[in-house]
Amino acid sequence: MNPELQGRTLPSTEPYLVGREKVREFARAVLATNPINLDPEAARAAGYDDVVAPPTFAVVVQEQTLAQLLAEPDAGIDFSRVVHGDQRFTFTRPIVAGDLLTATLTVPSVKTLGGHSIVTAETTITDATGAHVVTAISALVVRGEED
Amino acid sequence: MPAPAFDGLAVGDIVAEHSFPLTRDTLVRYAGASGDFNPIHYRDDVARSVGLPGVLAHGMLTMGFAVQPVVDWAGDPGRVVDYQVRFTRPVVVDPEVGAVVSVVAKVGQLDADARVARIDLTVKLGEETVLGKAQARVSLD
Numbered sequence: 001m002n003p004e005l006q007g008r009t010l011p012s013t014e015p016y017l018v019g020r021e022k023v024r025e026f027a028r029a030v031l032a033t034n035p036i037n038l039d040p041e042a043a044r045a046a047g048y049d050d051v052v053a054p055p056t057f058a059v060v061v062q063e064q065t066l067a068q069l070l071a072e073p074d075a076g077i078d079f080s081r082v083v084h085g086d087q088r089f090t091f092t093r094p095i096v097a098g099d100l101l102t103a104t105l106t107v108p109s110v111k112t113l114g115g116h117s118i119v120t121a122e123t124t125i126t127d128a129t130g131a132h133v134v135t136a137i138s139a140l141v142v143r144g145e146e147d
Numbered sequence: 148m149p150a151p152a153f154d155g156l157a158v159g160d161i162v163a164e165h166s167f168p169l170t171r172d173t174l175v176r177y178a179g180a181s182g183d184f185n186p187i188h189y190r191d192d193v194a195r196s197v198g199l200p201g202v203l204a205h206g207m208l209t210m211g212f213a214v215q216p217v218v219d220w221a222g223d224p225g226r227v228v229d230y231q232v233r234f235t236r237p238v239v240v241d242p243e244v245g246a247v248v249s250v251v252a253k254v255g256q257l258d259a260d261a262r263v264a265r266i267d268l269t270v271k272l273g274e275e276t277v278l279g280k281a282q283a284r285v286s287l288d
Contacts, residue, residue, distance in 0.1 A: 022180075025179075025180045026180045026181065028176070028180070029173075029176045029177045029179070029180035029181065029208070029211075030177070030180075030208065030211030030212050030215065031167055031173075031211075031212040031215055032212075032215050032218065032224075033215065033219065034215070034218050034219055034222075034223070034224055036223055036224055036225070037218075037224055046223055046225075048225070052223075052224045052225055053224070054211060054214075054215070054218070054224055055211075055214055055218075055224060055227045055230045055283075056207060056210055056211040056214070056230070059181065059207050060181060060182060063181075063182060063183070080197070083234075084206050084207075084234055085233065085234060086231065086232065086233045086234070086280075087206070087207070087210060087231065087232055087234070088229070088230070088231035088232075089229065089230050089231070090228070090229045091227070091228050091229065093225070094224055094225040094227075
């Protein structure tokens with residue numbers, strides 16, 4: 001685990017186009033029943049252009065940036081020892097089908113506690129106009145070697 | 148569906164309760180929808196080889212459904228402006244009987260200036276809490 005990751009910003013991801021059927025598939029997978037997640041007519045009646053993604057859908061976009069982080073050649077993160085500690089999403093607006101989203105990861109902190117390291121990864125997700133949509137923050141616990 | 152009125156809420160009010168029966172099918176469906184194909188979420192042999200008691204639900208699946216009672220109460224998924232959890236205990240999903248996760252959503256704090264209610268979630272497998280500090284902030288009229 002490389003402490004010099006702290007403060008790093010990774011290159012932004014290729015834009016992710018949010019598909020209507022992907023949103024519906026994800027909504028069903030998290031047992032969502034709200035029609036605004038599933039039915040374009042209900043979403044339009046509520047003032048959206050298309051179906052609205054469940055709050056945790058942002059992880060699908062964030063995941064690309066976490067994969068980038070784990071693949072950093074000097075990160076020293078052993079994937080098999082990574083445990084997801086905390087997760088947070090902070091929205092300016094919800095993700096809606098049709099959005100073209102770009103994600104950029106920064107590493108606000110790397111801490112070592114006992115034999116474990118805790119990496120905080122903050123992914124900022126913006127739309128095609130560059131406006132902020134959601135920030136996804138994960139705390140990844142990298143368990144120390146036991147021997 | 149109309150949103151609940153902010154002014155009608157009091158700290159401690161239970162706004163939603165729901166139980167979610169999970170099966171291995173639920174996990175496979177989430178794996179496909181999310182792209183998280185870590186085999187500890189569908190293969191007992193792999194789960195056991197890394198010291199787990201059995202196949203686990205994805206933490207992000209539990210986070211994902213635990214907020215749904217709040218979404219339904221709020222009437223619109225777009226009203227959830229912030230959502231956080233801590234993953235404290237794994238949810239083991241038995242191949243035959245599955246698992247049942249219960250969610251109780253209670254008003255934890257009210258921000259009258261922003262008209263945002265913090266809804267605190269108690270998420271349990273049997274008697275054990277599986278998410279800590281599970282809080283959804285909901286913007287209301």
